[in-house]
Amino acid sequence: MAGADARPCVLVLGTCDTKLSELLYVRSHVLQHGVGVKLMDVGRNPVLHRDLDYPSAEVLAHLATRPELDLMERGQFIGTMISAASTLTASLYSQHVIAGAICIGGSGGTSLGASVMRSALPIGFPKLIVSTVASGNVGNFVGETDITMMYSVVDIAGQNSILNPILENAAGMITGAAKAYYDRLERNHKESPDVEKRKKSVAITMFGVTTPAADAARAHLERNGYEVFVFHATGVGGRAMEYLISQRRIDAVLDLTTTELADELIGGIMKGGPDRLTAAGRVGIPQVISLGALDIVNFGPRASVPTQFANRHLYEHNPDITLMRTSVDECRTLGTQVAAKLRTEVKKQDLTRVFIPLGGISMLSIENGPYRDESADKALFDAVVQGLDGSGIAVVKDQRAINDDGFSTEMAKVLIQFMEKDSSM
Known part of the structure; x- marks a missing residue:
């Protein structure tokens, strides 16, 4: 200085x-x-x-x-x-x-x-x-x-x-x-060189319909001494996370909420960009991934929803945001995309894992929820499993919903194991 x-x-x-x-x-x-x-x-x-x-x-x-x-x-x-x-x-x-x-x-x-x-x-x-x-x-x-x-x-x-x-x-x-x-x-x-080294950092993605899961994972990681950055999956949030990963400002990723992929595919207002779900794999840092909120696409006020979606299952999240349930075909495509991105970009397959919450991928698609669609969920899950078959990336099927107690904490525990295992950290 x-x-x-x-x-x-x-x-x-x-x-x-x-x-x-x-x-x-x-x-x-x-x-x-x-x-x-x-x-x-x-x-x-x-x-x-x-x-x-x-x-x-x-x-x-x-x-x-x-x-x-x-x-x-x-x-x-x-x-x-x-x-x-x-x-x-x-x-x-x-x-x-x-x-x-x-x-x-x-x-x-x-x-x-x-x-x-x-x-x-x-x-x-x-x-x-x-x-x-x-x-x-x-x-x-x-x-x-x-x-x-x-x-x-x-x-x-x-x-x-x-x-x-x-x-x-x-x-x-x-x-x-x-x-x-x-x-x-x-x-x-001016700090002494003996000052404790910075905490390892973890990124978590969240949305309103996955907030309980993100909160539980964050609490577990913080209790174990990690610094946590939570990114709101609004499009720019996911892009900001991918940018910081590429700048090597983040050490590991708990990508709980991949909903921005749905907006990118279908034309919603919260697009994560073509590079969403790629930076961690390219950089080679540990990542644990789920399919949070891939049951929804985001649009503005109801009157702004494109006319081609007028007969779809719409849900007014608030006066400014209208949600649309993803269809069977869209979910199948999304699952294929998730698997393809991971197969293409991940360098360290043993430090990457995908968790599938069979009980619901958001608080809207749990049993008796307004977006419960078992056929669409099955298309998504099957496409991910089939797409990653033989890739070396493990897929965990969990009977719980994404926001159920313990689901995201289990993801956090696996991520900690990966970080402790990773010799580059």
Whole structure:
């Protein structure tokens, strides 16, 4: 870490050819809070200014080869600048030059800044974007990370009495976060080398209809000294978990609730993406898997359910979420997909196990539950068993329902055995 007279520093990122005065305004207010600034220009047209730390030409110099910028269309240039700025930002982060990052921009600048933050800065590092598009669907910008978005209300096009206070607030927010991050680094740096090693971490997936199972598994793992991260299987939750696994931030997975696969297959609103249920196998960490909530697909309010599903078995979970029961054919496909993903991706078959709760895969499909469908469940279970036959991945059939006492605890016990067995941990 830096010496005693050092202070945290914030990276201010934006297109200086279109947003210079606003960027300088943010810079001045960051400095007023006693925090250093590094101003990076990611604009297309070169700008000269004494307060610029990284002019666009210097940023582009971090590319392996210098492209022909004059021949590029706008989208191609943004992609090129993302690559260059990501390389420079990652270097600034790894050298502890910066303790926070803020970007201001319209749709193009937001896309550029968010891409840089997602690729170059880890979860836990302060990241803030003031954007003209922050009041809409920001999923494409935030992705699986912890980027904070602030709506600019008016366009970022000249200083005025509406925009300036927003930029001042943003400067205050990022400097406060940067100070907190910097202080945490200082504390960690000063800790004795004899401090106990970090706890091994376990990811658990849950949904409202599998919450009792997730709670029981979490309690057992925590009693045995493990740090537990619970991911809500809302689509982005599963993607965030897969991302952290690929970043080797998670040591083992209790993938209790694989419901996002159903939304991905059928077109629900909580899709886990094509890589769901793959990262743990690729990385080679222990994983214990179940089929939680594969009996449902998630849609928005009832009026938003696609017309082709109007005659299906629908259930209003709450005013904003309508569930649809998966059919026999859909369940058979889902079981085949689960098995295929595991057969293809798992490197350590002896550290992977699948648990099938014959008594019900959610609180809706237990005996006498509204989604009880033994034919659909059987199609799902049979497809998993048949698909994994001869794979080396063991499948356990359990008569209990997923939320019954002891089912998920048994999964947790097996996962602990795997972690103790795994020589790489």
